[in-house]
């Protein structure tokens with residue numbers, strides 16, 4: 689069964705007809721040609737498909753597109769060229785193969801905004817330092833190459 693939906697992606701309105709089984713990730717990649725969000729596990733476990741929904745990071749592979757009719761999404765494509773967080777990723781060599789990087793960057797943008805706003809996390813109550821805060825907030829994004837140390841450095845620079 690098909691449904692007509694509207695998605696606002698990186699400030700642009702898109703009207704499309706999708707099969708009701710289509711995920712937001714597939715709508716972005718296959719229907720709109722917005723390919724920064726990657727398909728890794730397709731099961732909500734790797735974070736490669738991370739996008740921002742109302743400034744909150746979400747796994748777009750788990751989101752039925754029909755349930756997000758009218759949603760405003762931000763992807764790595766729309767962050768700006770380059771976003772300060774992207775600059776820090778480049779400066780600190782925070783990637784290797786690069787497949788997970790758009791999802792990492794999107795998560796990092798949200799983490800930086802949360803940390804700058806003083807938004808507490810689960811580990812804040814336990815007295816975690818900034819390094820621990822960043823690791824906790826970035827824990828939904830897997831990097832198979834293991835660039836975690838440099839990712840944390842890049843996010844730290846973007847926060848401070």
Ligand code: FES
Nearest residue numbers: 728729730735749
């Ligand atoms: Fe969505 Fe892995 S592809 S979490």
